[in-house]
Amino acid sequence: MKAYREFHRRSIEKREEFWAEQAQLVDWHRPFGKVLDYSRPPFARWFVGGQTNLCHNALDRHLATRGGQKALIYISTETGEEKTYTFRELHAEVNRCAGMIRSLGAGVGDRVLIYMPMIPEAVFAMLACARIGAIHSVVFGGFASHSLATRIDDARPKLMITADGGMRAGRAIPYQSMFNEAIRLAKSPPEKVVIFNRGLDPNLKLAAGRDIDYAALRAGHLEDRVPVAWLESNEPSYILYTSGTTGRPKGAQRDTGGYAVALAASLKHIYCGEPGETMFTTSDIGWVVGHSYIVYGPLIRGMTTILYEGLPIRPDAGIWWKIVYDNKVSVMFSSPTAARVLKKQDPAFLRKYDVSSLKHLFLAGEPLDEPTHRWFAEQLGRPVIDHYWQTESGWPILSSVPGVERTPVKFGSPSFPVFGYDLRLLREADAAEAAPNEKAVVAILPPLPPGCMTTVWGDDERFVSTYFKSFQGKLAYSTFDWGIRDEEGYHFILGRTDDVINVAGHRLGTREIEEAVQAHPNIAEVAVVGVADHLKGQMPLAFAVVKDAARIATLEQRAVEEKSVLETVDRMLGAIARPSRVHFVTLLPKTRSGKLLRRSIQALAEGRDPGDLTTIEDPAALEQIRSAVKPL
Numbered sequence: 001m002k003a004y005r006e007f008h009r010r011s012i013e014k015r016e017e018f019w020a021e022q023a024q025l026v027d028w029h030r031p032f033g034k035v036l037d038y039s040r041p042p043f044a045r046w047f048v049g050g051q052t053n054l055c056h057n058a059l060d061r062h063l064a065t066r067g068g069q070k071a072l073i074y075i076s077t078e079t080g081e082e083k084t085y086t087f088r089e090l091h092a093e094v095n096r097c098a099g100m101i102r103s104l105g106a107g108v109g110d111r112v113l114i115y116m117p118m119i120p121e122a123v124f125a126m127l128a129c130a131r132i133g134a135i136h137s138v139v140f141g142g143f144a145s146h147s148l149a150t151r152i153d154d155a156r157p158k159l160m161i162t163a164d165g166g167m168r169a170g171r172a173i174p175y176q177s178m179f180n181e182a183i184r185l186a187k188s189p190p191e192k193v194v195i196f197n198r199g200l201d202p203n204l205k206l207a208a209g210r211d212i213d214y215a216a217l218r219a220g221h222l223e224d225r226v227p228v229a230w231l232e233s234n235e236p237s238y239i240l241y242t243s244g245t246t247g248r249p250k251g252a253q254r255d256t257g258g259y260a261v262a263l264a265a266s267l268k269h270i271y272c273g274e275p276g277e278t279m280f281t282t283s284d285i286g287w288v289v290g291h292s293y294i295v296y297g298p299l300i301r302g303m304t305t306i307l308y309e310g311l312p313i314r315p316d317a318g319i320w321w322k323i324v325y326d327n328k329v330s331v332m333f334s335s336p337t338a339a340r341v342l343k344k345q346d347p348a349f350l351r352k353y354d355v356s357s358l359k360h361l362f363l364a365g366e367p368l369d370e371p372t373h374r375w376f377a378e379q380l381g382r383p384v385i386d387h388y389w390q391t392e393s394g395w396p397i398l399s400s401v402p403g404v405e406r407t408p409v410k411f412g413s414p415s416f417p418v419f420g421y422d423l424r425l426l427r428e429a430d431a432a433e434a435a436p437n438e439k440a441v442v443a444i445l446p447p448l449p450p451g452c453m454t455t456v457w458g459d460d461e462r463f464v465s466t467y468f469k470s471f472q473g474k475l476a477y478s479t480f481d482w483g484i485r486d487e488e489g490y491h492f493i494l495g496r497t498d499d500v501i502n503v504a505g506h507r508l509g510t511r512e513i514e515e516a517v518q519a520h521p522n523i524a525e526v527a528v529v530g531v532a533d534h535l536k537g538q539m540p541l542a543f544a545v546v547k548d549a550a551r552i553a554t555l556e557q558r559a560v561e562e563k564s565v566l567e568t569v570d571r572m573l574g575a576i577a578r579p580s581r582v583h584f585v586t587l588l589p590k591t592r593s594g595k596l597l598r599r600s601i602q603a604l605a606e607g608r609d610p611g612d613l614t615t616i617e618d619p620a621a622l623e624q625i626r627s628a629v630k631p632l
């Protein structure tokens with residue numbers, strides 16, 4: 001591990017020298033003066049004074065050398081569409097879209113909300129915002145009205161770009177009712193909504209004076225050439241909302257120069273992607289993985305990127321491997337849930353296509369269990385690398401770094417701290433460093449490296465109080481994950497320290513789900529916990545106290561009420577946040593001071609020991625949980 005260790009050591013001990021070198025991987029319109037300004041801890045400002053642009057680095061700078069190379073390959077197994085854009089063609093579309101956005105009055109620093117399915121226009125819109133210096137806030141298409149409204153109110157976008165709908169498993173999911181309701185709920189709604197009509201919603205109606213048809217607008221901007229807005233490296237590029245312990249999602253704000261450099265460096269050293277090769281990331285543009293490794297990362301590196309709309313098992317479980325084979329994919333990135341889904345299918349599909357072009361398959365987003373890791377690597381016959389990171393970091397925190405050194409994979413472990421991260425395992429009680437194999441909190445000593453979130457959008461104070469106040473007497477960033485390090489330096493992630501749950505790699509706050517359940521007229525009180533699920537990692541499970549018990553007197557009535565509660569969650573947050581069950585109880589386990597005993601509820605729901613219960617107000621509440629989850 002000599003080469004890896006030396007690389008990492010230099011990234012921490014000779015931080016500025018190291019990152020100045022990595023910064024050469026991207027274009028600068030004006031060179032930076034100072035590599036790092038850390039005069040106001042924990043805020044880090046990277047490449048101070050330098051001017052650059054994400055869209056320029058993703059597109060313009062490749063035109064001379066690879067204008068005719070494929071930049072974006074779009075494959076939808078939902079609609080059957082396939083489209084390819086060369087760097088030149090993508091550049092032209094992005095210029096058109098930039099012209100459209102500009103014509104609607106958005107420019108440097110204005111927010112543009114993108115609520116889109118996995119279609120090329122979503123990528124055009126993101127890159128177009130980056131081109132003109134507008135700050136995009138992409139909201140996952142699976143989120144519903146309430147989630148969208150809270151994000152609108154926090155980001156206050158000038159403009160929303162959306163579509164008539166998404167598709168999942170062959171079924172169209174119209175967006176109109178969701179964005180109309182969100183706009184109705186929002187206190188500061190966008191003035192204009194651009195809608196890309198895919199022909200999925202026959203009932204689509206444009207709101208006069210507000211809605212604009214994407215294709216009609218585009219027709220007026222076909223020849224637009226929009227100059228790149230050169231931004232100081234620390235100007236924000238985007239906001240991406242993520243769930244925490246409160247009901248209010250946080251807008252992770254990303255800079256421009258640091259992000260470009262971190263992505264370029266990660267593509268080179270971690271993913272081993274070379275310019276001209278093809279990357280296939282199976283995530284969604286609504287998540288951080290989609291931002292970094294469907295859109296910006298591969299394009300900045302001069303790679304072709306694949307945008308895939310569809311499931312891993314339709315038309316059959318060989319579809320992803322067919323895509324790898326057809327496009328000679330060299331780098332693939334997916335999730336443990338997808339691996340577990342594929343593990344349940346006939347393994348012959350994994351061997352049906354020649355996938356020898358794949359250098360590595362990377363997995364992230366949730367814990368990867370050892371049996372799945374082992375099985376997948378064996379069946380695929382290619383190296384499968386678990387790596388760990390978060391919306392906040394924007395790029396990997398723990399990973400093996402095969403571009404620097406090929407270190408052996410330990411199944412179930414995301415290996416070692418990535419360059420730039422001064423990662424420590426700190427004890428919760430006294431912030432001291434943990435011994436090998438001792439469970440502790442995964443922390444990072446600031447300054448955080450380039451590419452990480454720079455603040456919470458509009459709320460510096462919340463950034464500091466949320467992330468840097470976990471350890472008494474020590475300024476350290478908390479990931480809110482438990483972890484251990486073994487004697488050989490391999491790390492293992494053991495789950496969250498807070499009330500955030502992870503469903504199929506998607507992070508959800510239990511508070512947010514509780515608020516949605518409580519919006520149902522008959523719910524007085526509710527506790528939502530994450531419970532282990534063999535496929536999705538975790539699933540939310542709700543225990544609710546009703547206002548009017550007469551409405552759930554019979555079994556049939558209970559079933560009807562449960563369904564109606566679940567529909568409320570679907571409508572407000574989206575089906576992704578829907579609890580697997582709502583159990584009705586008459587009282588919830590709380591401490592005498594009224595705090596919900598979530599960890600005990602979760603333990604009971606998973607059939608474990610509920611732990612220390614000396615503070616409980618009424619032990620009968622636990623009995624109710626126990627009998628509610630008891631298998632029949």
Ligand code: AMP
Nearest residue numbers: 364365366367387388389390391493507
């Ligand atoms: P998100 O911000 O939605 O990407 O979720 C980040 C969280 O997902 C982390 O804080 C971890 O709890 C979890 N996570 C991500 N990658 C891994 C991994 N490789 N192993 C274990 N947990 C992971």
